[in-house]
Amino acid sequence: MTTFHAVVWLDHSEAHVLMFDREHAESQRIKSRSHHTPKHGHVSGDKDFFAAVAKALDGVHEVLVTGPAKAKIEFQDYCKQHEAAVAEAVVDVVNTDHPSDKQLVAMARQYFAKHDAMGADPTQL
Numbered sequence: 001m002t003t004f005h006a007v008v009w010l011d012h013s014e015a016h017v018l019m020f021d022r023e024h025a026e027s028q029r030i031k032s033r034s035h036h037t038p039k040h041g042h043v044s045g046d047k048d049f050f051a052a053v054a055k056a057l058d059g060v061h062e063v064l065v066t067g068p069a070k071a072k073i074e075f076q077d078y079c080k081q082h083e084a085a086v087a088e089a090v091v092d093v094v095n096t097d098h099p100s101d102k103q104l105v106a107m108a109r110q111y112f113a114k115h116d117a118m119g120a121d122p123t124q125l
Contacts, residue, residue, distance in 0.1 A: 007108035054083040
């Protein structure tokens with residue numbers, strides 16, 4: 001599916017990558033193979049896990065990254081160092097608890113509607 005928008009929910013054990021357009025949504029779950037749980041204050045980040053998440057986002061123009069803990073920030077930092085195209089596509093990083101995939105897509109659609117309207121050319125509205 002070629003899409004313009006995606007939302008990613010992730011923690012240190014898995015990621016939910018949801019790509020969507022006005023009518024459709026497609027989801028992919030990616031599990032971390034690391035059994036290591038990061039200690040408080042320790043930035044870990046499973047590079048293979050982050051690489052797989054970035055690969056799933058290949059070609060998406062705008063990405064909203066969400067999650068309950070530090071993994072979302074670690075993913076953003078990983079992308080800045082190793083996945084420049086994905087890093088540029090990340091429009092925001094937002095704290096969320098554990099919403100369902102349906103709730104994530106609804107939240108992201110609302111977010112992007114506001115985000116896109118703010119970036120729109122006022123002469124075209």
